[in-house]
Amino acid sequence: MTQYSKRMVIVHWLTLALLIAAWFLGEELAEATDESKATLAGYIVHIAAGATILLLTVTRLLFRSKDGTPPPIGQTAMDKVAKGIHHFLYTVLFVLPVSGMITVVTSDAGALLAGDATLLPKEEGYEHVFAHEVHEVLVNVLIVLVVIHVLGAIKHQFIAKDGLMERMMLRRKD
Template identity: 65%
Template sequence: MTQYSKRMVIAHWLTLVLLIVAWYFGHELDEARHEEGAPLVGYVVHALVGAAVLLLALARLYFRSKDGVPAPIGDTPMDKVAKGVHSLMYVVLVVLPVSGVATVATSDVGKALKAWDASLLPKKFSGVFAHNIHEMLVTVLIALVIVHVLGAFMHQFIMKDGLMKRMSLRK
């Protein structure tokens, strides 16, 4: 096996797209809540996209156990770091959406959604533990993705070892 399975590749790139959309909506909601007021529908879209990220992460773990993965490209300290970053990304892809659900459940966002009344949205999330975790995990994920992408680019443009092909649909 020299490449990830087709469904692993599709799920990988779809996750990237969904993360950009989830991040954009989360950021816009945060800004809008401080300014003119955030639209409730934005919370619903953010939650649905975030939930899709969670489902895809679980699906990927299932696919990888069924389809297998290409053999490690090497065993250098950098390869070990890359493996660790992959594992941490899977953890964050599961815990981040869960912390989002917990934010809704333990803050006034839940009340606002239930009553469908945006005036009930919280002015601040002070004291909402799940929101602190959600915010922190967004930063952790961004840092992990930066390291991951720099690694991928290093393989592609400096080492030129064809690693990117492993995550591609092209044979």
Template identity: 30%
Template sequence: MSVSQPASYSRAQIFLHWAIALLVFFQLIFGESMGDYGHALRDGTTPDTITFIMGNAHIWSGIAILVLMVARIALRLSHGAPALIPGPKLQETVAKTIHGLFYLLLIAAPLTGLAAWFLRIRPAGEIHELLKPVFIVLIVLHIVGALWHKFVLKDATMQRMLSSKA
């Protein structure tokens, strides 16, 4: 099956991008409460209300990221994605690599977190925790790249994730 290459992302693809981004930022900012929640339960103590709420919010946000990523991948496979705006080969390689790593991490992080929490697989939890700094580096590179396209190259790369109009 051949998927066409649209001129822009669909509204659904744009929505999923920003919804996932917001959930990831939530996870990065408030994720430490998950450790407090786990420690309280392992120690046999009752976590305080905020720790309980934030720990569960972390779990459910991770599940939401996983579900939204499955939808995002399905949309990409069924509807395609716009071609990269032509540029130097290195720039295209970096863009493809960063996007590929994002997709990988956005599936791996929820899966390792779920495996650690529900299946009590300790190495999965250790991997899950190691992904945080990787996410931060990728996010910084992604934002710098978007701003580079907007203000230095002055091309439409950033606009394609803000509007579905080609």
């Protein structure tokens, strides 16, 4: 095995696309809340993107345990750091959406369940909601991890030129 399975590859890139969407939608939602005009639709699209990421992450870990992973490309300290980053990424991909869910149930956003937009949090409505703080911090942690991860991929592609990217591509080598 020299590449990730096709389904692992599909979920990897789908997760990237959904993360961009969830991040953008989350920022829009936060802006709307600051102006006290968040809508049910704004919440629903953000939650749908975020919850799909959670579902995909669980599915991906299942695929991973069934399909396995290609052996590490090397055994240097940097390769070990990269592996640690992968595990950290999986952890955040799981905990971040869960913190979003906890934010909803521990704040006025619980009004979503009643379908009443007028009860949704207004400006500073998340001021003392701990899960919201965690959600915000984890978004930043995720961004830092993804930047390091992508820089690593760029280094492999353009400096080491060792074909690492092909491991995460649909086109099969053999």
